[in-house]
Amino acid sequence: xxxxxGVDLTGLGxxxxxxxxxxxGFEERFHVKVDEGTGEGYGWVPTMRPIAKYIEYxxxxxxxxxxxxxxxxxxxxxxxxxxxxxxxxxxxxxxVF
Amino acid sequence: xxxMTKLIxxxxxxxxxxVCVMQLHRHVAEEDLRRVLREFTGTIYQRPPLRSSxxxxxxxxxxxxIELLEYxxxxxxxxxxxxxxxxxxxxxxxxxxxxxVGAHMRELRRIRTGPFTENLNLVRLQELSxxxxxxxxxxxxxxxxxxIMPGEVLVCQMPKIVLRDTAVESIVNGAKLAAPGVxxxxxxxxxxxxxxxLTLxxxxxxxxxxxxxxxxxxxxxxxxxxxxVRVVLEPGLYPRAWKRGEQGRAP
Numbered sequence: 001x002x003x004x005x006g007v008d009l010t011g012l013g014x015x016x017x018x019x020x021x022x023x024x025g026f027e028e029r030f031h032v033k034v035d036e037g038t039g040e041g042y043g044w045v046p047t048m049r050p051i052a053k054y055i056e057y058x059x060x061x062x063x064x065x066x067x068x069x070x071x072x073x074x075x076x077x078x079x080x081x082x083x084x085x086x087x088x089x090x091x092x093x094x095x096v097f
Numbered sequence: 098x099x100x101m102t103k104l105i106x107x108x109x110x111x112x113x114x115x116v117c118v119m120q121l122h123r124h125v126a127e128e129d130l131r132r133v134l135r136e137f138t139g140t141i142y143q144r145p146p147l148r149s150s151x152x153x154x155x156x157x158x159x160x161x162x163i164e165l166l167e168y169x170x171x172x173x174x175x176x177x178x179x180x181x182x183x184x185x186x187x188x189x190x191x192x193x194x195x196x197x198v199g200a201h202m203r204e205l206r207r208i209r210t211g212p213f214t215e216n217l218n219l220v221r222l223q224e225l226s227x228x229x230x231x232x233x234x235x236x237x238x239x240x241x242x243x244x245i246m247p248g249e250v251l252v253c254q255m256p257k258i259v260l261r262d263t264a265v266e267s268i269v270n271g272a273k274l275a276a277p278g279v280x281x282x283x284x285x286x287x288x289x290x291x292x293x294x295l296t297l298x299x300x301x302x303x304x305x306x307x308x309x310x311x312x313x314x315x316x317x318x319x320x321x322x323x324x325x326v327r328v329v330l331e332p333g334l335y336p337r338a339w340k341r342g343e344q345g346r347a348p
Contacts, residue, residue, distance in 0.1 A: 009298055016249075016299035017259060017281075024212035024253040028283040031315055036280055038262050038297035042335050045298045046247035051238050057100050057300075057329075058245035063219045073222065080229050 010037035012045045055081055101248030103327050104304065107291070108251055111211035112161065114178040119189040121171040122199035130173060133195045134163045143187055151182070158183040172203070212253045220244045248329075249301045252293035256285035258314065258323060259295050260302060263338035268294060268302050269330050276317035286311035292323055296335070303328040 021028045044050070049057060064073050121130075137160055144155045160179045167174040177185065186202045193200025208215050228240035260268065264278030274294065286292055288310045294302040305325035307314075314322050 013296070013298035017257065017295055020249060020253045020257070020299070021283075022253075023217065023250055024214070026212075026254045026285075028256060028285040030257075030259070030281045030283055031311070032281050033279045033315055034261060034277075036261055036297070039336075042262075043265075043296055043298050043300055046249050046300055047242075049247070051232070051241065054242065054247070055245060057248045059101055059248045059251060060225060060245050061213050061217050061219050062225065063215075063221050065222065076222070077225065080226055 009040060009045060012048070013038055016045055016047065055083065100329050100331065101251060103329060104248070104251045107255075107304065107327075108211040108213070110181050111254070112178065112209075113181055113183070113207060114176065114209035114214075115185055116166070116174070116176050116206050116208055117185050117189065117202055118204040119173045119175060119192065119200050120203045121173065121193060121196065122201075124171045125196050125198055127165075127168050129196065130168060131165060133192055134165060134175070136195065137188065137192060138163050141183075141188075141191075143184060143191075146184055146187055149184070156182065160188075176208075178209075212250060217250070218243075218246055249295070249299060252301055252304065255291055255293040255304065256283045256287065256307075256311075257293045257295055258282050258286060258307075259297055262297060262335060265296050265302055265330070265335035266332070266337050268325055269328055269332050269335070271325075271328070273321045273325065274305065274323040276314070276319050276322050279314060279322060282311050282314045284311050286314060288313075291326075294323060294325065296330075300330060302330045 018030060044053065046057065060077070062073065062077070064070060068076075139160065140157055141160055142155050143158055145151050145153050147153070158180045160177065160183065162176070162178045164176040165173060166176055177183075177188070185205050189200050189202040225244050228244045231237040232241045258274070258279055259281035260274070261278055261280045264274065268274060268278075280297055283292075286307050286309075288307055290307055291304055292307045293304055296302060303325040304327045305323040307323050309317065309320075309322055
């Protein structure tokens with residue numbers, strides 16, 4: 001069993017899903033088509049993934065320092081976290097030239 | 098990290114927001130500057146600069162907003178929200194041309210890429226490295242869980258459809274989403290647009306294109322609802338709900 005028995009996974013999942021849009025000001029309402037819960041023993045509420053999985057399915061909003069390139073920073077982060085694959089989606093801080 | 102790299106393109110090609118310092122080559126009246134900034138709001142035409150990584154043909158880009166934050170002497174501090182692929186250096190140059198005095202960009206900071214703003218849990222490299230250290234040496238996970246966010250935040254700006262547990266594994270294996278596999282649907286789902294498919298636990302399964310508006314999804318008892326374009330969740334996590342030899346549709 002991957003989750004401890006007795007945790008309300010459906011409720012926690014629902015809260016996570018309904019809170020997702022709010023993280024970036026996206027407003028939406030959910031309508032139930034089939035009123036059904038989720039089962040125990042498979043999958044995880046994203047915030048409750050075991051740490052290795054949490055990292056594998058994670059993203060970092062990294063404040064890139066002005067010196068190194070994005071490519072270099074990605075290489076550092078890969079080594080730091082010991083992950084095979086990492087990428088970047090553009091940087092917040094850009095070098096000035 | 099690994100799994101979510103597939104979605105980077107969707108984030109990179111979404112809108113951006115910058116704060117930039119523009120140096121005018123001569124002072125102009127603030128009202129003239131404001132008028133020209135208004136002219137550069139909306140659809141603009143831009144030829145990418147000489148040193149750029151794309152083909153240098155004139156492109157159309159939307160500038161959603163230019164806010165003049167400060168103006169003193171010949172320096173203007175502005176906040177610009179625009180499509181991906183809008184060149185700020187070029188924008189400053191063109192504003193200078195339009196004002197007739199010339200201008201160039203002095204400083205630039207991007208403050209938003211798609212959903213990623215400076216307020217959304219921005220971490221420094223040093224903080225990340227300390228979090229990893231605390232985890233590896235002391236087994237403390239709390240810092241790392243704070244520095245790293247679940248990759249699901251990548252789709253926070255996409256309308257969402259929540260799958261029944263029985264539909265998850267077939268989507269992961271490449272099936273299209275049929276109406277009976279839907280548990281919940283967001284009122285923002287639109288035909289022809291991208292949607293995120295989530296499990297009832299909240300895990301991102303895939304990103305796909307919706308073939309129905311949300312009210313159609315709610316009413317449909319059969320038919321294909323979404324064609325997945327990028328599957329994120331790994332196979333084998335959810336139980337297989339279909340019989341051997343049966344293929345193609347979910348659940």
